[in-house]
Amino acid sequence: EAQVTQNPRYLITVTGKKLTVTCSQNMNHEYMSWYRQDPGLGLRQIYYSMNVEVTDKGDVPEGYKVSRKEKRNFPLILESPSPNQTSLYFCASTRTWGEGTQGYTFGSGTRLTVV
Amino acid sequence: DQQVKQNSPSLSVQEGRISILNCDYTNSMFDYFLWYKKYPAEGPTFLISISSIKDKNEDGRFTVFLNKSAKHLSLHIVPSQPGDSAVYFCAASGAGNQFYFGTGTSLTVIP
Numbered sequence: 546e547a548q549v550t551q552n553p554r555y556l557i558t559v560t561g562k563k564l565t566v567t568c569s570q571n572m573n574h575e576y577m578s579w580y581r582q583d584p585g586l587g588l589r590q591i592y593y594s595m596n597v598e599v600t601d602k603g604d605v606p607e608g609y610k611v612s613r614k615e616k617r618n619f620p621l622i623l624e625s626p627s628p629n630q631t632s633l634y635f636c637a638s639t640r641t642w643g644e645g646t647q648g649y650t651f652g653s654g655t656r657l658t659v660v
Numbered sequence: 661d662q663q664v665k666q667n668s669p670s671l672s673v674q675e676g677r678i679s680i681l682n683c684d685y686t687n688s689m690f691d692y693f694l695w696y697k698k699y700p701a702e703g704p705t706f707l708i709s710i711s712s713i714k715d716k717n718e719d720g721r722f723t724v725f726l727n728k729s730a731k732h733l734s735l736h737i738v739p740s741q742p743g744d745s746a747v748y749f750c751a752a753s754g755a756g757n758q759f760y761f762g763t764g765t766s767l768t769v770i771p
Contacts, residue, residue: 549703578759580761585669585763586763587662587666587749587761587762587763587764588704588749588761588764589761590758590759590760593758603758635703635704637703645709645711646692646709647694647706647709648694648696648706648709648751648753648759649704649706649759650706651696651703651704651705652703653701653702653703654701654702654703
């Protein structure tokens with residue numbers, strides 16, 4: 546089954562303790578992205594990657610890191626999490642852009658709480 | 661700065677009636693628009709799209725209308741069903757390799 550897999554689904558952590566949210570896709574997609582969803586703010590892009598070793602900042606990159614060493618994996622790293630990073634996170638991937646595409650395929654989400 | 665806006669956070673509609681969800685955008689370079697549907701505890705899933713060369717696209721009960729001069733698109737669901745109750749996001753893309761999402765509208769279809 547074609548899918549984007551995120552882990553963990555739920556995570557409660559303490560301020561300052563480094564964590565990684567993994568993301569893997571099995572569709573051989575070039576483009577991958579991380580979004581966070583917050584009430585009243587919708588989906589905001591954190592980082593995106595257009596291919597292996599190519600990453601770029603989205604709209605809200607502060608406090609996050611990513612890497613793209615393999616095409617299928619795109620982990621999100623919080624070096625020193627803070628309470629304002631409490632959010633619902635989505636990883637997404639797509640083969641291409643523009644007319645006729647279905648845009649991103651999203652993972653099921655990671656609910657992160659930083660206390 | 662929010663380039664894609666959904667000004668109605670929520671909408672309630674009776675089963676069988678039409679649901680109309682609205683979306684406005686500010687960037688005239690956007691040329692492709694999508695609607696996603698999101699159920700609780702799941703990721704958003706693609707629903708329907710429209711290119712800027714069209715003003716309407718229909719797929720079963722779902723129709724998306726695009727008014728480029730007004731920078732406005734809308735999603736019509738006819739007839740609405742209880743299973744349509746979800747959060748709906750509109751998204752837009754242009755020359756750059758990014759999708760910009762709206763803030764979402766929570767639709768409740770009342771049986």
